[in-house]
Amino acid sequence: MLIEDLPGTERTSRIHAGRMPALAGADLEVPLANGQMRRYVNLDFAASTPAMEAVVETVSAFVPWYSSVHRGTGWTSQVSTRAFEAARRAVHTFVGARPTDEVIFVRNSTEALNLLAHCIPLRPDQVVLSTALEHHANMLPWRRRGRVVHLDPPESPEALLDAVRRALQDRVWPVGLVAVTGASNVTGEVFPVRELATLAHEHDALIAVDAAQLAPHRAIDMVAAGIDCLALSGHKMYAPFGAGALVAPAALMAQAEPLLAGGGAVSYVTLDDVQWAALPDRLEAGSPNVVGAVALGAAATALSRAGMAHVAAHEKRLLGYLDGQFGDIPGLRRLRLWSSGGADRLGVCTFTVEGMHHALVAAALSAEHGIGVRHGCFCAHPYITWLLGVSPEQSGAIRERLRRGEHRDIPGAVRASFGIGTTVEHLDRLLAGLRTLVERGPHLEYREDPATGDYLPADDSRELPRFDLLPPLDADLRGPGCGQF
Ligand SMILES: Cc1ncc(COP(=O)(O)O)c(C=O)c1O
Structure with missing residues (x-):
């Protein structure tokens, strides 16, 4: 579906007639844990965007x-x-x-x-x-x-x-x-x-x-x-x-x-x-x-x-589409600051999935659906703990566990975020992945990495790419910041 085909775009279709600037890696195929290849859906723009080709x-x-x-x-x-x-x-x-x-x-x-x-x-x-x-x-x-x-x-x-x-x-x-x-x-x-x-x-x-x-x-x-x-x-x-x-x-x-x-x-x-x-x-x-x-x-x-008005209109339209579909999936809780009114919002959708750890949701979206999102507290600990209703006692216990280097059971959420390269198909892939997760749970088995709090597929056949002049990217080559949330 083209962005112009979304409901309600007739009035403003002319401002959407231009194309968004192309992004490097837009056609990237990534492996799933079962070895199959899928077109990558990058919904992690709020963390880092892909490079613009220009x-x-x-x-x-x-x-x-x-x-x-x-x-x-x-x-x-x-x-x-x-x-x-x-x-x-x-x-x-x-x-x-x-x-x-x-x-x-x-x-x-x-x-x-x-x-x-x-x-x-x-x-x-x-x-x-x-x-x-x-x-x-x-x-x-x-x-x-x-x-x-x-x-x-x-x-x-x-x-x-x-x-x-x-x-x-x-x-x-x-x-x-x-x-x-x-x-x-x-x-x-x-x-x-x-x-x-x-x-x-x-x-x-x-x-x-x-x-x-x-x-x-x-x-x-x-x-x-x-x-x-x-x-x-x-x-x-x-x-x-x-x-x-x-x-x-x-x-x-x-x-x-x-x-x-x-x-x-x-x-x-x-x-x-x-x-x-x-x-x-x-x-x-x-x-x-x-x-x-x-x-x-x-x-x-x-x-x-490209025109920032054009960029904003593209992203608002996509957000409207996502908002419209998201509520239909049971078990998802959207985190919002201003839930009512027409206040402007960026293409950011942060949520929790009932009964499923945020790290597991993010791992399954990647390993089973080829979708990249972010999970955790997004370097905004006071805000996310407020949104999630973490009590001062719970907060103290989290602090104590982290002091001991234990990253298990850290509260958090999943964030899908997007920008100029995003299409309706990308959002549909996210929605379909979430529906599958909510209805059937993760297909694969995962183990929690206590050092980072991340979930990893127990059996992961994904191969990392090789880059000339760099030593092989072994899976255990972890940076010092991998435990950050
Ligand atoms: C609102 C906001 N401010 C500041 C930062 C820090 O940006 P950087 O990591 O590029 O220093 C971020 C990064 O996520 C952010 O989202």
């Missing part, structure tokens, strides 16, 4: 020219420097930044938010106002800056605005910064950023938006929305080459002590003194990830050319 092409075209940036006089250095700075400009344009804003290239949103928390001037009596539903990346860095007020997950956008207004009016704890997500990575709700910015500014506070999820799916205009500072990740916006960005007023960062000290961030060094460079170099010490920045700039341009 981004890969730009990177391939650029790589022969790659060289040192800024200091080299060779022609390739000059080309690389211009490409790096052009990428900076592309990101600046993509988010509608002010001429007085600076784009700092970082690794990802986590680094961007840590850098911002390090730089932003706050008075000792000022607090950071945030919510309990933030990703850890927009929670933990602020704690290092002092007092953070976490508003309870609000019942509606209006309730959020009311709670923020009340907190801003509190004279005991003056708010210096409102730090909120642009959209929830767990349940997809898009925050009323413009209204939040107005409220923050009315009370002389700044607003920082964690746009890790928002940037790939909705148009951002920092000027129109009044966003002061913004963080985004390339690997979530179809440019998985290791770069992200912090965009913030130059005046906020110009005097900050660099987070990383080293070459590139300085204008002059003596044995007992250092003169830090001007922005952006000041906050980009060391040799930068030029290829990653070029990829991020290319993704920003490609998304703008």
